[in-house]
Amino acid sequence: MPRFSVIVPAYKVQAYLGECLTSVLEQSYADLEVIAVDDHSPDACGAIIDELAARDPRVRPLHLPENVGLGRARNAGLELASGDYLLFLDGDDTLTPGALQGIADRLAATADPDVLVFDYARTYWTGRTARNQLAGLLAEDGPAPFRLDDRPALLSLLMVVWNKAYRRDFVERRGFTFPPGYYEDTPWTFPVLLSADTVATLDRVCVHYRQRRQGSILGSTSRKHFDVFDQYDRVFAYLDAHPELAPWRRVLFERMVDHLATVFVRRGRLPRGSHAEFLRQARAHYRRHRVPGARTRPRHLLVRLGAHRAYRLLSLASRCARGAGRRVRAARHALAAAALRLHYRVQLRLPLRADRAVFTRDAGGAYGSDPAALEAAFRALAPQIRTAWIARPEHHATLPAATRALRPGSAAYWTALARSTYLVHNADFDERMVKRPGQIVIQTGRGTPLKRLGLDLRDRPAVSRGTDFERMLRAADTWDYVLSANRHSTLVWERAFPAGYTTLEYGLPRDDVLLTATSADVARQRRSLGVPDGAVAILYAPTYRDYCHGQRRALDLERFLDRLGPHFVLLTRAHPSYGEPLIRTDGERMTDGERLIDVSDHPSVEQLCLAADVLITDYSALMFDYAHLDRPIVVYADDEEVYEATRGTCLDLRETPPGAIARDEDELIDIFETGHWCGSRSAHLRSRFRERFCPHDDGRAAERIVRRVLHGPNAWQPALVPLADRRPAPSDLAGRTDAPFPAVPRAGGPVPLVERL
Known part of the structure; x- marks a missing residue:
């Protein structure tokens, strides 16, 4: 019996299915089976599944004689599953590296709950990645496992099946299955979460949810979007069959209304000419499942009244009011920013000050590390140079009394950047800074590199996605000196940040x-x-x-x-x-x-x-x-x-x-x-x-x-x-013979305990 059964239905996803299945099979946690369900796909999905099954016995292929849809394909996979836990993965999505190990560790740490909810990130065809905006709801603080009553906000998460791990005996005992039609996740996910005796969360991105340019169900125009009504009827039928869940009816009613409104207002889902019919059914569902005391929003009025034009007017008025407030605030900020830009341009035309040096760490962090050690050395060796440290207000107390504090973005900050001769940092200054002739920029770095950095991250898209390498190199072009502790550091810096700086291989001041x-x-x-x-x-x-x-x-x-x-x-x-x-x-x-x-x-x-x-x-x-x-x-x-x-x-x-x-x-x-x-x-x-x-x-x-x-x-x-x-600072235990520490034995002296052992 494997720990995980990963069920992957496949229909017209031949371009993505290989990557999907490989992301599961190459997990560091290998105690799994993959039930790959070919939903009678007309493309090469079936062949891709068979090829992987021939190479890896953990793949269990299942070919359906006819196309039954996503929900029923998952049901077919459920019948074959033998793992302790069930996971579902759509054929165009992928597991992140180490996801199953993270899930397994969290399950063990929370006493094998009925359901474990983990996080996901959307990956766009443009290359952009965006993590779930409600990731904060998955915080692992507090007791775990818990019941949904303890953290009802989890119902605000995207109601999908693939961001959870389900204990198989819990699913089988409750008889959960997927219905046919679109939005099949809804009558599965809500009942599962409401019925689970134990729930836990994992604050980790485990799934990359592919946002396809074309071909996704939610991006298609079809009358099948009307299936959403039947799915919510199934949800409320489940509540009716379980009276103990009645307190959740208001929350689910509000979620239903929000969902119906979303389907209606999203362009491209409903066929032309079907909007009025959709609103009539939405209004009927509102009346059928209405719960006293439910919140009323403009969206709810759309569903409640079926009044599309009234909704448009209310939304327009609300947007105008919010927009007016934003414009006032934006104008105020723009005026202040313009004044600072003008101030900076004026300062750039004034002479450099040879007796000024500016330091910062981590773009406004506390006094410390290599920049702080250099700042102290400047004060000791060149007392004629006045030093300043750029720090956010909460870090000003960490500065030495002789060092001036500068708040990022202030007029004094821009003056210092414009007129100081020496600029020292371990992370780049404001990208709007203009380096003047005669200014000397020292990049201290953050120690001897072990992790990849700079251009070495170009083949690491999970880390570098969104990185503007050209901007990074433009910043490197402003560096005059880069600190290095050893030849290894020198070679890495010159490869990762190729620019015209001089490397000072003298060691690190912080040490x-x-x-x-x-x-x-x-x-x-x-x-x-x-x-x-x-x-x-x-x-x-x-x-x-x-x-x-x-x-x-x-x-x-x-x-x-x-x-x-x-x-x-x-x-x-x-x-x-x-x-x-x-x-x-x-x-x-x-x-x-x-x-x-x-x-x-x-x-x-x-x-x-x-x-x-x-x-x-x-x-x-x-x-x-x-x-x-x-x-x-x-x-x-x-x-x-x-x-x-x-x-x-x-x-x-x-x-x-x-x-x-x-x-x-x-x-x-x-x-x-x-x-x-x-x-x-x-x-x-x-x-x-x-x-x-x-x-x-x-x-x-x-x-x-x-x-x-x-x-x-x-x-x-x-x-x-x-x-x-060299005689580095001695350990507190150095020289002791009664402690498990490798003190250096001296001639004629006692032999340390470790050496005796």
Whole structure:
């Protein structure tokens, strides 16, 4: 019995069917069967199904003797299904990479609910992709599973069958089947959601819903759109047969009226001359199923009165009122924008200020990372240059007292961009900025690249869709200098962003603190985070997943800590793009605040590195920064195939890993339980990794960069400290013999515990 039965009906979709079925068969989660139903399609759909079935035994072909329509074709597939869960996929749609693994993980985490609702994105024939606008309703916060009563807003989602996984025994017990005709999803989806005892959500795009230029059912003109009336009669008949569901009648009535109005007003659905007949039937349905207390909108009046002209007049009046308000607001904004543009043009005609430097990070983010380290170096080495930092108001408190705060879009902001000689960022400035002769732009980047970036993403449409590569390269043309930590970074930047800049391969300023901090700094940072004395602090910092909209929790944090024992503390840092922590508290399992500490909001990841004794990460550039400390690193890459297929990497970590690599949670736990994370093999791998990626960082990278920028290529530079002679900030546990940490044994001194083991 497979975990999933994926039912794919096919009729006149020969151009898309191969891609659809392949998207299922190539999933990383392979415990599945595909029931491909040829609905007597006159094209090559049947042959495509047979060809795939001959190559993959998981494909179960079913050829119907006559065309029965989408609903009945699905029913035929249902009769053959043997999986624990049922999924439906239309023959012109596709599953996203890793979708089934994500669904399986969420099912396991929510005790196998009757129904799991996941997300989708529309993919247009033009290449544009748009995620479901109501994706917020699929948030995984709060208890799960739940009943629909707890989250009734789920009924606002598009009522389709293919954005859900259904437990097969639940479907069979309830006797759910699809009716004939158009809009067959309606009398399936509403009853299924209303009847489910347990429901869960998955905040992840699992289906790409193809918006075909021609040939889709909803884009066709046909009297079959009148089938919508029979479908809602079936919905309300189900309510009549289940009196316990009566409280839902008003909600379904309102959904019906909205749906009928949508079918009517969408151009191209109803044949010419049939609109009046459709309105008469809609009015009859309104009266037949009306519920007292239901909301009344202009659309509802259209259906209730059957008055098309009155509806048009009401809609026109409403649009005019809204439009007048928008025009007033737009005029106000346009006037302010015009004044700022004029101000900027005036400033561009004034002389540059050689004593001005402007810095920013993440297009207005908090003070930190490489731009902040360079800003501090400018103030220390060139006090005659006045510095300013562009930040949104909520980040102004993070700035040093000596640094001027600039709000993005303000007049002072445009003045600084127009007249400052030095401009430093890790993400481009406003695209309307004009780089003047004499201005010097420094692109710091975001660390040593591991993920693909720039032009290397051209063959990764799931990530780069919508990216304007020409605009990206025009921005690169404004860069004078790009910072690099090593030869690998230099080569990647020059390939991914080909332009005329000069690469400063001097190391990264943000890492200076890792080489200059003292043991007192480390101890102070650990105390501020609440790390108990003598504990081994693990920093867990996974990176962003382009293929996953919500936070991906690949590690059971509590189980991981329980297995490691009381001497370990876990510092969890979520990627800033998600805006939420990795730690979650629910009614069943409460996190241990002393051993499981969320540090997602900490302003400095460098300070977190100082506090940690070991790093666990996946594809984050943080591993290259942390390597400067010469402390253990463990790579947890449980989705390597999916990540490589979507975003991809520009470096094969398997060739030069920074330490042990785990591919699932049990393997990660084993690495720590056996001591491999800090053993001699780990130290050897880390040494090779540091030789390749840490050649320049000796604590004075920011100084070298500032001297080079201000005084040219012949400027005096401090001598580079060889890698073997560097003394990075020591771990709090270094030298201890009673802790599971690989302290370096000194001549005549005690042998560390790990080496004894």
